[in-house]
Amino acid sequence: xxxxxxxxxxxxxxxxxxxxxxxxxxxxxxxxxxxxxxxxxxxxxxxxxxxxxxxxxxxxxxxxxxxxxxxxxxxxxxxxxxxxxxxxxxxxxxxxxxxxxxxxxxxxxxxxxxxxxxxxxxxxxxxxxxxxxxxxxxxxxxxxxxxxxxxxxxxxxxxxxxxxxxxxxxxxxxxxxxxxxxxxxxxxxxxxxxxxxxxxxxxxxxxxxxxxxxxxxxxxxxxxxxxxxxxx
Amino acid sequence: xxxxxxxxxxxxxxxxxxxxxxxxxxxxxxxxxxxxxxxxxxxxxxxxxxxxxxxxxxxxxxxxxxxxxxxxxxxxxxxxxxxxxxxxxxxxxxxxxxxxxxxxxxxxxxxxxxxxxxxxxxxxxxxxxxxxxxxxxxxxxxxxxxxxxxxxxxxxxxxxxxxxxxxxxxxxxxxxxxxxxxxxxxxxxxxxxxxxxxxxxxxxxxxxxxxxxxxxxxxxxxx
Numbered sequence: 001x002x003x004x005x006x007x008x009x010x011x012x013x014x015x016x017x018x019x020x021x022x023x024x025x026x027x028x029x030x031x032x033x034x035x036x037x038x039x040x041x042x043x044x045x046x047x048x049x050x051x052x053x054x055x056x057x058x059x060x061x062x063x064x065x066x067x068x069x070x071x072x073x074x075x076x077x078x079x080x081x082x083x084x085x086x087x088x089x090x091x092x093x094x095x096x097x098x099x100x101x102x103x104x105x106x107x108x109x110x111x112x113x114x115x116x117x118x119x120x121x122x123x124x125x126x127x128x129x130x131x132x133x134x135x136x137x138x139x140x141x142x143x144x145x146x147x148x149x150x151x152x153x154x155x156x157x158x159x160x161x162x163x164x165x166x167x168x169x170x171x172x173x174x175x176x177x178x179x180x181x182x183x184x185x186x187x188x189x190x191x192x193x194x195x196x197x198x199x200x201x202x203x204x205x206x207x208x209x210x211x212x213x214x215x216x217x218x219x220x221x222x223x224x225x226x227x228x229x230x231x232x
Numbered sequence: 233x234x235x236x237x238x239x240x241x242x243x244x245x246x247x248x249x250x251x252x253x254x255x256x257x258x259x260x261x262x263x264x265x266x267x268x269x270x271x272x273x274x275x276x277x278x279x280x281x282x283x284x285x286x287x288x289x290x291x292x293x294x295x296x297x298x299x300x301x302x303x304x305x306x307x308x309x310x311x312x313x314x315x316x317x318x319x320x321x322x323x324x325x326x327x328x329x330x331x332x333x334x335x336x337x338x339x340x341x342x343x344x345x346x347x348x349x350x351x352x353x354x355x356x357x358x359x360x361x362x363x364x365x366x367x368x369x370x371x372x373x374x375x376x377x378x379x380x381x382x383x384x385x386x387x388x389x390x391x392x393x394x395x396x397x398x399x400x401x402x403x404x405x406x407x408x409x410x411x412x413x414x415x416x417x418x419x420x421x422x423x424x425x426x427x428x429x430x431x432x433x434x435x436x437x438x439x440x441x442x443x444x445x446x447x448x449x450x451x452x453x454x455x
Contacts, residue, residue: 027281027318028304030297053318080359081304091357100358103280104322104365111319123368124326127399129350130360143399172298172315173282179317207317 003164005195005216009039012189012217016045016154019072023051023110023150023181024062025157028081031174033158033191034061035219040156046070051110051150053103053177055079055087066090075150077103102130105147107180113149114183114212122147155185159208162192163199166213167206175207182212189215234426235408241376243268245334245406248374253331254278254324256366259303261376262334278330280362282321285313302362322362325369333370335363337377337402339392342439344402344414346375347394360397367398379407379436386438388412388419409433412441420444 006012013036016022022040026032041064048071055076056063063086065071074096079087090096101109102124112120121144125131135146157178160171168190170178182188190208195218236244238261246268249255256278257265266288269275277286279301286301287308295306309315324330337348349363350356367373377387388405404422405412410433411422420442424433434441 028300030281030300030304078359078361080357088357092355098358100360102360102364103318103362104326104369107318107322108326122326124365126368127345128364128396130364170315172296172309173279173300174298175315175317176282177318180319 004166004210004214005164005218006189009035009191009217009219010042012036012215013039013043013154013156016040016043018045019047020045020153021049021051021151023152023155023157023177023185025052025155025176025178025181026061027053027173027176029057029061030172031158031170031176031178032061033156036156036158036189036191036217037061037065041065041068041070044070047072049073049075051075051106051152051181053077053106054081055084055098057081057083059086063087066096069095071096073097073099075099075101075106077101077106100130106150107177109147109150110177110180110184112147113151114180117149119146119148121145150184152181152185153187155181155188157181157188157190159190159192161194161196161201162190162213162216163196163201163210164216165198166190166208166210166216167201168192168208168210168213168216169201169205170207179208179212182208187214188212189217191217191219193219233409233428236425237408238264239268241406241408244411245374245376246270248404249273249275249332251275254284254329256280256325256330256333256370258333258335258363258366259361260336262336263303265334265376278321278324279307280318280321280325280366282316282318283309283313284316284324285310287313322365322369325362325365328369328371330370332372332374333366334374334376335366337375337387338394339387339389340375340377340402340405340414341392342388342390342414342419344400345392346373346397346402347392348375349397350395352395363397367401372403373398373401374404374406375402376406379409386436388437388439390439409436413444418442
């Protein structure tokens with residue numbers, strides 16, 4: 001019997017090695033897998049490369065991981081936010097490397113990794129500083145930039161429900177990077193509010209099929225802060 | 233000199249968005265356009281974090297942290313709206329499916345280059361988000377900005393001095409003084425604010441402007 005559920009967040013992240021590339025889902029705090037990140041901090045892996053849209057908010061989740069100085073490099077589109085002071089300080093101190101990627105290129109590079117694409121030409125950022133040093137080509141009169149996939153050793157994502165085969169459904173805009181990050185990592189770990197029995201998720205509406213997911217962890221204490229209306 | 237208020241600018245942009253349009257409103261000033269879209273007009277608002285059919289802000293107390301817009305503020309979903317992941321969301325832009333986007337700007341050049349993501353200051357942390365994808369993705373790109381900096385310099389320039397967001401991507405500029413189209417023949421003034429003569433606008437702007445055949449002064453006072 002195949003059972004991808006894991007008993008604890010600690011067990012789920014136990015084999016994340018120093019130097020790993022880890023994708024972390026979420027847009028701001030919507031969809032951020034905070035409990036998995038907390039477990040990663042406790043686990044202690046360092047020298048990580050993190051892929052996320054942002055660079056942490058306040059001192060929770062990704063910001064806490066940065067504050068613990070476990071991150072060597074971050075690949076993201078929008079690090080600077082009103083409450084990104086942890087990242088801001090590390091950046092100004094030269095203690096973290098930043099690869100800034102336009103948001104759609106970030107999403108497509110992740111998607112491309114999951115889809116087995118070697119590289120792709122995109123019009124986004126053509127003629128701008130973020131295309132400097134990159135190969136370009138004019139196709140049918142329009143300028144494009146060559147971008148390469150972003151692959152990861154692990155993806156930590158948050159979904160609403162999952163089953164023991166790893167099928168997932170999400171909640172509202174917390175979906176954001178979850179499905180593509182799951183496909184782009186060698187090992188995708190999903191924290192879910194509820195693990196349901198096989199067959200309970202309507203096959204017509206499963207968003208991430210289990211082939212992309214290796215581990216599922218139920219966060220049994222309802223996270224009142226992140227989903228106050230999940231039970232409604 | 234009379235200037236359009238921010239609400240008047242937003243109302244003016246809203247007038248140009250027809251029923252059935254798929255529209256992305258950028259963070260900041262462009263967000264105000266939503267307040268001026270007529271209720272009887274069905275318009276699909278897109279938010280790049282993954283929803284179509286975005287509704288207004290929720291009532292106090294019913295915010296849902298899983299339902300936010302690109303500015304990470306709580307929003308609602310209209311009946312018929314949909315959620316999707318990031319790669320699909322940006323395919324909607326890059327793939328040319330979005331009819332309009334409205335963006336703020338530091339500068340727009342006479343050829344429609346846009347600079348709106350980075351001041352280039354040495355100590356500034358660069359952050360780009362979806363600005364570059366929106367700039368090249370939407371079928372029509374509208375910019376909404378003050379005509380001049382606080383120091384009185386024109387934000388419409390011959391060549392952008394700030395780092396570019398996109399090349400030759402802006403179609404129309406809405407400022408607190410005028411509405412200006414970017415055309416292959418140059419900048420064409422569609423309207424000016426009440427009492428502002430074309431020649432005075434041209435002097436303030438400092439790059440060549442042409443008068444539109446459709447040009448009228450004080451359009452807002454007539455609506």
